Amino acid sequence: MRYVVVLAASLLFGLLAFPAVSQPVPSALPPTVVDHFFITTDGVSLHYLEAGPAAGHTLVFIPGWTMPAWIWMPQILAFSRSYHVVAFDPRGQGDSSVPATGYEPVRRGKDIAELIARVALQPVVVVAWSLGVLDTLASIHVAGDRRIAGLVLVDNSVGEEPPPARLPHLHLHLHRPPPNHIQAMHAFVRAMFRRAQPSAYLERLTAATLRTPEAASKRLLSYPMPRSYWRDAVYETKVPVLYVVRPRWVAQGRNLVRNRPDTEMEVFHDAGHALFVDEPARFNAVTEQFLRRRVWP
Template sequence: MKILNLALLIGYLSFFIASTAAEEVKLNDSLSLHYQQAGSGDTTIIFIPGWMMSTEVFEHQLAHFKDSHKYRALAYDPRGQGKSSKPVEGHTYQQHARDLALLIEKLELENIILAGWSYGVTEQLAYLNQFGSNNIKAMIMIDTGPDIAGASRDEWVWYLNDDSDGYSRWFTEGIIEDRDTVISEFVKWMLENPTAENVAWISNIANQTSSSVAAITNATGFYLDYSKDLIALEGKIPMLYVVRDEVKEVADKWIKANTPSATTAYMGKHMMFWERPDEFNAVIDQFLKDMETK
């Protein structure tokens, strides 16, 4: 019986490893990126994690595509995050985009759907800004718009230009001065169900990124506005926005005014793709199905 159980365990682990492969690609002498991929097909959906996050948060999406022969799902850890290299320099989203371009080149990826979450949206738009859309088949933006800071909360932004609410400062100076509190409160805010177990798991991911890297990426992200780049795609390629419920009004206003042909879905809180995987993955599946029929 013990031998049979061991054989079953080995078989299960072999299947899991084969269906969701964790790998590393060396971009240059100082930088290697950790990534996981699942499924196969001519189209690759690249999931890009947000601030201090890693490939791990997309576990439900990788599992969802593991048996697909149409789509390959790939998620990676940006430099300084997760299991990727931790170089001293290069912690801007413009550089992250150049890293993404090298990743695409090294892995010889074509027919790409970029799917960024949070600051991962900024990263994919920085890629669009620098490398164009020739290799992009579609864009999926998860809970972030193209502009990071604005004049008021009536705009779809994270921060205020004058930082009168101290929100930007809290994520730059705060992450250095009081790291544990910032991470804990940020993680709780992201979740609909902030149980001790969930908070601990996501906090552990955040703790793989140093405070200085977190502060720099947040501070430099503050100045970025890729609205023109995103608006220029209107009517040219399929776009999907999946946005948390609490900002539906401002997000919907911007989307309808600037990219009206885009598909939209509103659900949950900031980590809806992890907390509501069935609902989120169904939206992705429908978006892909609609692309195939056009």
């Protein structure tokens, strides 16, 4: 059974082909945030942002489908006051290289494991959003949880019951021509937020998503794994887990909290998919409390 990443697929069903944008999107980083690159074991140059005291506890932020590391900037700036913060650009995203291969969970999981091994000597907390949740759970299958102190899993299924219902958006294009890829990505980016975002921010974010080739973006939407693959990873690791979701995932979260020790859930009822951008102060506070209570008291 092929596991479809429904949050993005609901907006991208039936896309037409369009040439990929291959150049990095220019960005002006705050002076406290530094660019770094490393080479993976399969020879791909991947990018990450780093901030905060090198001796502090490390937080590693993993973005969602086609998203850049800098979408976590409200968290990078807030947490780097006390923590060593790393925000990752997965392959084909942000300022990382755009290889022809590797857009599947095992390789993406290896990328995260190699990043963690590079940036911290002590176990880290991984904060993963959307597709980044699945990539992080794949990383646990690949490398175990020896280097992980805790998980913050944001707004995606974790393979727990009940399975996600198909969204009505999947049927939007059955009776009219689908949009081209650029139009679809514009729509997808705007649909991630419930709070109004500046138009320049939305345009820059859309341009970043278009660095991922369309063919690769489609492969990322249909990982060939059963739902149990993700659930097994969550239950096999014994580290504290915070599940931060919108109401769509509450039923899964309740079962997760009921059946898995050391698990908490926080529900954002009035935010979009990018809930940490819509409500950064609340997200940061909830995460900080989890870190101090469950991970590094």
